[in-house]
Amino acid sequence: MQGKDLLQLADQFGTPLYVYDAEKIQSQFNRLIKAFSKVEKLRVNYAMKALSNVSILQLMKDMGAGLDTVSIQEVLLGLHAGFEPERIFYTPNGVSLEEIEEVYALGVQINIDNLSILEQFGTKHPSVPVCIRINPHVMAGGNTNISVGHIDSKFGISIHQLPHLVRIVENTKMNIVGIHMHTGSDILDIEVFLYAAEILFDAAKNFKNLEFLDFGSGFKVPYKKDDIETDIEELGKKLSKRFNAFCTEYGKDLTLIFEPGKFLVSQAGFFLTKVNVVKQTTSTVFAGVDSGFNHLIRPMLYGSQHHIENISNPKGKERFYSVVGYICETDTFANNRRIAEIKEGDILSFHNAGAYCFSMSSNYNSRFKPAEVLWLNGKGHLIRAHEKFEDLLQNQIPLQIEATV
Incomplete structure (x- = not known):
C-alpha cells in the first residue's frame, strides 16, 4: 500500500482508522508455507487473538489456514466465519472444566495445559482426542509479558511434571493425539526455538498414538528499519530436517503445526490518526492525535515501537516530536521521534498495527472504538x-428507583 492510498482511506472513512493490507497477509502466509515445504504434513493455525475481525478470519480460511483460539467466544467467532470444527484448535489458560466441555461438544480440538483439568477431563471423557500443552522452561520472547515458556510462567504443564502427566494418562486411558508448546513472542534466536523443539520431541516419545506436534509460534517481525526478525527460511530448513528425522524415529508421519498471529498480520496493519494539536513547550513539541492508548495500547503496555509516518507531508523536513493521545492520563505513543514536519490536521500512519492493536482496544474515557478497513484488490472494504x-449504552441498564412519599 502507498501513502496516497492510506490518505484516501482516511478521507473516505474518517479517523481514527485501522487498515489491513490483504496482499501482505497472503504473502506472509505463503512465505511460511514455502519455508516448510519439505515437511509432508504442515498446518498453519492462525492465532486469532492477534486480530479477530470476522472478515480477517474469512481471508485466513480462504488461504487454507486453520484457527488457534483461546476462548469459547473465539471458537464461536471461528465457526461463524465458516471454519469447520476440526479446523479449530482450542488452547485456553485457566478456564473451567465446564468451558472446555462446552468447546469439546462443538467438535473442536482441545488442548489442556494443567494437570488438574487433565485428570478431571480424562476421567469423564477418556476417548476424546486431547492435546497436551507443556511448558519447556525456555526463556524466549521480546518482553516478559509475552514470554510464556519460562519456569515461572502460568502457561503449560511443567516438563518436570512429565512423569505425573504420563501417570494420569495411563490411569485414565486418555486419547492423547498431540503435544504442544509455545515459548513466547518476538523470538530472535532460532537456536532457542530449536532447543525448545528438542524438549518437545523428547516429551512426545512418551505417547504412542500422536497425530501432530504443535510448535506454537512467536516469530519476530521488524518494527523499524534494519530491525532484527526471525529468519523463517533458516528455521524452516533446520526444523524441517529435524522434524522429518523424528517422524522416521517415531515410525509415523506426524503433522507439524504452527500457530502464528503477529507474523501473519502485524506488518499488514496501519493505524491512521489525525493531528488535533501541535503543542510547543520549553523542551518538547507534542503532536496530539485523535486517539490514545484506548485504541493502541502496545507502546504504553509493552514499550513497543511503532514507526510513525506523516503521510500528509512525507517529504517534509524532519523534526523531533512526542506523539501523544487524548486519554486523560499519561498517554504516549512515541517520545522525541524524528518525523516529517507535522501540522494540525495532518494524518499520521502507525506501522505494524495489524496484531494486538484493535483486538486490545477499549472504550476507556468512554471513547468510541475506531473503524477497520481491509485493503483488497486495490480497494478499501x-x-x-x-x-x-448508542454502542456505549447497548448493554447498560438504567437504575430504576421508585419514588418514595
Whole structure:
C-alpha cells in the first residue's frame, strides 16, 4: 500500500482508522508455507487473538489456514466465519472444566495445559482426542509479558511434571493425539526455538498414538528499519530436517503445526490518526492525535515501537516530536521521534498495527472504538464501522428507583 492510498482511506472513512493490507497477509502466509515445504504434513493455525475481525478470519480460511483460539467466544467467532470444527484448535489458560466441555461438544480440538483439568477431563471423557500443552522452561520472547515458556510462567504443564502427566494418562486411558508448546513472542534466536523443539520431541516419545506436534509460534517481525526478525527460511530448513528425522524415529508421519498471529498480520496493519494539536513547550513539541492508548495500547503496555509516518507531508523536513493521545492520563505513543514536519490536521500512519492493536482496544474515557478497513484488490472494504454513542449504552441498564412519599 502507498501513502496516497492510506490518505484516501482516511478521507473516505474518517479517523481514527485501522487498515489491513490483504496482499501482505497472503504473502506472509505463503512465505511460511514455502519455508516448510519439505515437511509432508504442515498446518498453519492462525492465532486469532492477534486480530479477530470476522472478515480477517474469512481471508485466513480462504488461504487454507486453520484457527488457534483461546476462548469459547473465539471458537464461536471461528465457526461463524465458516471454519469447520476440526479446523479449530482450542488452547485456553485457566478456564473451567465446564468451558472446555462446552468447546469439546462443538467438535473442536482441545488442548489442556494443567494437570488438574487433565485428570478431571480424562476421567469423564477418556476417548476424546486431547492435546497436551507443556511448558519447556525456555526463556524466549521480546518482553516478559509475552514470554510464556519460562519456569515461572502460568502457561503449560511443567516438563518436570512429565512423569505425573504420563501417570494420569495411563490411569485414565486418555486419547492423547498431540503435544504442544509455545515459548513466547518476538523470538530472535532460532537456536532457542530449536532447543525448545528438542524438549518437545523428547516429551512426545512418551505417547504412542500422536497425530501432530504443535510448535506454537512467536516469530519476530521488524518494527523499524534494519530491525532484527526471525529468519523463517533458516528455521524452516533446520526444523524441517529435524522434524522429518523424528517422524522416521517415531515410525509415523506426524503433522507439524504452527500457530502464528503477529507474523501473519502485524506488518499488514496501519493505524491512521489525525493531528488535533501541535503543542510547543520549553523542551518538547507534542503532536496530539485523535486517539490514545484506548485504541493502541502496545507502546504504553509493552514499550513497543511503532514507526510513525506523516503521510500528509512525507517529504517534509524532519523534526523531533512526542506523539501523544487524548486519554486523560499519561498517554504516549512515541517520545522525541524524528518525523516529517507535522501540522494540525495532518494524518499520521502507525506501522505494524495489524496484531494486538484493535483486538486490545477499549472504550476507556468512554471513547468510541475506531473503524477497520481491509485493503483488497486495490480497494478499501469497510469491515467494522466506527462506534456510535448508542454502542456505549447497548448493554447498560438504567437504575430504576421508585419514588418514595
